[in-house]
Amino acid sequence: xxxxxxxxxxxxxxxxxxxxxxxxxxxxxxxxxxxxxxxxxxxxxxxxxxxxxxxxxxxxxxxxxxxxxxxxxxxxxxxxxxxxxxxxxxxxxxxxxxxxxxxxxxxxxxxxxxxxxxxxxxxxxxxxxxxxxxxxxxxxxxxxxxxxxxxxxxxxxxxxxxxxxxxxxxxxxxxxxxxxxxxxxxxxxxxxxxxxxxxxxxxxxxxxxxxxxxxxxxxxxxxxxxxxxxxxxxxxxxxxxxxxxxxxxxxxxxxxxxxxxxxxxxxxxxxxxxxxxxxxxxxxxxxxxxxxxxxx
Amino acid sequence: xxxxxxxxxxxxxxxxxxxxxxxxxxxxxxxxxxxxxxxxxxxxxxxxxxxxxxxxxxxx
Numbered sequence: 001x002x003x004x005x006x007x008x009x010x011x012x013x014x015x016x017x018x019x020x021x022x023x024x025x026x027x028x029x030x031x032x033x034x035x036x037x038x039x040x041x042x043x044x045x046x047x048x049x050x051x052x053x054x055x056x057x058x059x060x061x062x063x064x065x066x067x068x069x070x071x072x073x074x075x076x077x078x079x080x081x082x083x084x085x086x087x088x089x090x091x092x093x094x095x096x097x098x099x100x101x102x103x104x105x106x107x108x109x110x111x112x113x114x115x116x117x118x119x120x121x122x123x124x125x126x127x128x129x130x131x132x133x134x135x136x137x138x139x140x141x142x143x144x145x146x147x148x149x150x151x152x153x154x155x156x157x158x159x160x161x162x163x164x165x166x167x168x169x170x171x172x173x174x175x176x177x178x179x180x181x182x183x184x185x186x187x188x189x190x191x192x193x194x195x196x197x198x199x200x201x202x203x204x205x206x207x208x209x210x211x212x213x214x215x216x217x218x219x220x221x222x223x224x225x226x227x228x229x230x231x232x233x234x235x236x237x238x239x240x241x242x243x244x245x246x247x248x249x250x251x252x253x254x255x256x257x258x259x260x261x262x263x264x265x266x267x268x269x270x271x272x273x274x275x276x277x278x279x280x281x282x283x284x285x286x287x288x289x290x291x292x293x294x295x296x
Numbered sequence: 297x298x299x300x301x302x303x304x305x306x307x308x309x310x311x312x313x314x315x316x317x318x319x320x321x322x323x324x325x326x327x328x329x330x331x332x333x334x335x336x337x338x339x340x341x342x343x344x345x346x347x348x349x350x351x352x353x354x355x356x
Binding site: 237 | 329332333336337340341342343344345347351352356
């Protein structure tokens with residue numbers, strides 16, 4: 001009974017978390033099945049831990065170490081799959097984004113294990129009704145942990161104008177790339193969309209200057225709006241370049257659906273990558289110490 | 297990171313000599329533009345305008 005409660009709550013958590021991540025990762029039916037099942041294993045491990053400790057059969061707890069190993073394997077699996085798909089992707093995700101997704105998949109299994117552990121703990125000591133409540137709260141906590149920051153939290157995104165300075169494609173005052181062919185230039189003026197991403201502070205600026213983060217933004221925009229790019233039309237590759245003076249980033253795309261509102265929403269919804277996040281502003285205190293050291 | 301490479305040069309100006317990449321001499325802008333378009337399709341490369349009557353095709 002105790003184990004069943006844990007397993008059920010854990011598996012439910014995993015399935016719901018799977019639904020949430022569809023934006024960053026196309027859910028293939030086989031992928032869903034694999035992850036739901038691995039989630040089931042994770043929750044079984046978490047649930048079994050409680051009776052094992054109570055028995056007391058402490059060697060059973062070493063199973064948890066085995067579980068950690070198993071979940072690292074999940075990270076590798078996700079990374080390998082995405083990396084091998086990357087080559088045939090018109091607009092690539094970039095390695096940073098892949099790493100972020102792989103890490104998320106690993107972390108979710110730990111959350112599942114935690115949920116089932118807490119639930120079976122509650123079921124063991126306080127009975128089923130309390131277990132249901134615990135499961136619910138653990139579930140909410142998991143949701144909270146898994147909804148990370150998005151670009152919209154740290155930057156404002158405004159529409160921008162595409163123009164050409166000779167052959168150079170400009171998004172407002174930011175130069176993006178040299179487009180040689182006149183028909184291409186005309187098409188980009190006609191069909192292209194551009195936005196300017198304005199960081200709200202120094203931390204945000206450092207984050208969107210990360211190349212991997214910029215590629216992730218371009219990927220999300222292209223995934224949601226579609227892209228007119230093809231292997232023989234590299235001119236339409238979505239590109240994000242920064243203004244070296246102000247730190248603003250200009251992003252241009254030639255989408256299938258020319259819809260500025262959706263474009264801005266896609267950019268805002270791009271997750272902030274763990275590897276890109278940096279907080280130079282919060283380094284202040286240690287910088288002050290270093291300055292004093294200099295003065296002697 | 298990707299390694300950029302100049303795959304071909306399409307130029308109007310005979311006096312511009314390039315080494316290391318095939319050079320395609322053309323007689324007028326129309327021909328130059330058409331040549332650049334077909335080469336870009338064949339090589340899956342991007343055409344850049346150097347602004348002096350010369351196009352380079354670069355693989356990104």
